[in-house]
Amino acid sequence: MPQTITTSPIITLESAHTSGVYPKRDLTIVRGQGAHLWDDQGRRYIDCVGGQGAANLGHSHPAIVDALARQARTLISCPEIFYNDVRAQYLAELTAAAPGDLNRAFLSNSGAEAIEAALKFARISTGRRQIVAAMRGFHGRTMGALSATWNKKYRGPFLPLVPDFTHIPYNNLAALEAAISDATAAVLLEPIQGEGGVRPADPAFLQAARALCDEHGALLILDEIQTGFGRSGRLFASQRYGVEPDIMALAKSIAGGLPMGATLLGPRVCDLPRMVHGSTFGGNPLTAAAARATLRVLQEERLPQRAARLGEMMLARLRRIESPRIRAVRGAGLMIGVELKSKVGPVLRALQERGVLALPAGATVLRLLPPLVIAEEDLNYVAQAIAEVIRDV
Numbered sequence: 001m002p003q004t005i006t007t008s009p010i011i012t013l014e015s016a017h018t019s020g021v022y023p024k025r026d027l028t029i030v031r032g033q034g035a036h037l038w039d040d041q042g043r044r045y046i047d048c049v050g051g052q053g054a055a056n057l058g059h060s061h062p063a064i065v066d067a068l069a070r071q072a073r074t075l076i077s078c079p080e081i082f083y084n085d086v087r088a089q090y091l092a093e094l095t096a097a098a099p100g101d102l103n104r105a106f107l108s109n110s111g112a113e114a115i116e117a118a119l120k121f122a123r124i125s126t127g128r129r130q131i132v133a134a135m136r137g138f139h140g141r142t143m144g145a146l147s148a149t150w151n152k153k154y155r156g157p158f159l160p161l162v163p164d165f166t167h168i169p170y171n172n173l174a175a176l177e178a179a180i181s182d183a184t185a186a187v188l189l190e191p192i193q194g195e196g197g198v199r200p201a202d203p204a205f206l207q208a209a210r211a212l213c214d215e216h217g218a219l220l221i222l223d224e225i226q227t228g229f230g231r232s233g234r235l236f237a238s239q240r241y242g243v244e245p246d247i248m249a250l251a252k253s254i255a256g257g258l259p260m261g262a263t264l265l266g267p268r269v270c271d272l273p274r275m276v277h278g279s280t281f282g283g284n285p286l287t288a289a290a291a292r293a294t295l296r297v298l299q300e301e302r303l304p305q306r307a308a309r310l311g312e313m314m315l316a317r318l319r320r321i322e323s324p325r326i327r328a329v330r331g332a333g334l335m336i337g338v339e340l341k342s343k344v345g346p347v348l349r350a351l352q353e354r355g356v357l358a359l360p361a362g363a364t365v366l367r368l369l370p371p372l373v374i375a376e377e378d379l380n381y382v383a384q385a386i387a388e389v390i391r392d393v
């Protein structure tokens with residue numbers, strides 16, 4: 001198929017005024033429904049980008065649309081200097097759904113903010129500064145979250161970053177043991193690395209991280225920003241491992257696609273002094289209403305269970321593809337990575353031509369984050385398209 005030359009007025013307009021930091025695809029998306037997206041030419045795509053993890057419920061889920069419309073007519077802004085009915089109910093429901101005794105939450109507006117709060121609260125609770133994070137870890141792009149993020153591509157231009165962060169090889173128990181000490185404030189890990197290539201933690205590694213934190217009086221922070229809200233086949237991926245964190249960072253699919261972050265706090269996080277942190281938009285009733293509807297839909301439609309079932313089917317199908325060009329197929333639930341022996345770019349473009357939108361995770365990993373509501377036949381089509389594209393490209 002010939003590459004279309006793009007002179008669309010939308011692309012021209014956006015290109016003239018956008019910041020430039022995003023590598024953009026030659027595609028203008030104007031509408032979404034469930035696991036489908038449509039471009040400005042009316043062409044339909046199966047969405048395995050899933051809002052980069054923010055669309056677990058699919059696009060424009062009617063429960064989210066209704067909750068937003070109703071709350072928008074009632075109250076949109078309400079800073080946390082006041083109490084609010086919807087926020088109070090959401091805090092109770094979120095902490096009840098969370099693992100262990102994560103009974104309090106700080107609400108914000110993005111993943112990076114959820115991590116910033118986690119880092120600050122860990123420092124204030126322990127009186128220590130050192131943070132142990134992992135190579136290939138991704139935790140966001142603000143200066144604190146970036147200090148925990150490993151990839152030089154993100155960090156390089158902004159050195160020096162916040163001091164006292166160390167990065168150990170993920171799933172390397174000996175390295176973790178060597179890095180953690182009585183000066184460690186927290187160990188910060190993704191239970192399944194997303195951006196770093198869809199790499200699940202070894203259960204023994206995550207369980208040892210929990211034990212080592214206990215031994216040294218450090219806090220365990222789990223970044224479930226991408227793995228949370230059903231993605232991994234459980235509501236939270238830590239539940240797959242039986243590991244309870246002291247702090248859990250959430251965002252992405254937390255509010256049905258709206259911007260929101262949350263930092264959940266267990267009993268080892270101190271009573272936080274007034275004014276040590278805050279956010280103008282944090283805990284606003286509009287996103288809280290969307291987040292309440294999101295939790296309800298996840299439970300009523302049994303979406304974590306659906307992700308577990310469809311994910312196993314998909315992993316099995318992808319593992320049956322016989323190709324010398326595939327190095328590994330990894331994942332949990334509907335968070336799936338296909339590691340190639342070559343660059344993933346051409347595969348993504350060929351999939352797009354076949355009507356499938358997918359993500360990279362690093363240079364060589366094809367990442368699928370479809371909405372958990374995706375139809376089984378759409379997933380079958382995606383598996384077939386991946387097999388063909390890997391054979392042909």
Ligand SMILES: *Cc1c(COP(=O)(O)O)cnc(C)c1O
Pocket residue numbers: 053110111112113115138139140141190194195223224225226227251252
């Ligand atoms: C996306 C992501 C973040 C950052 O979230 P933003 O909302 O983009 O700031 C942090 N951690 C993980 C694991 C992520 O996947």
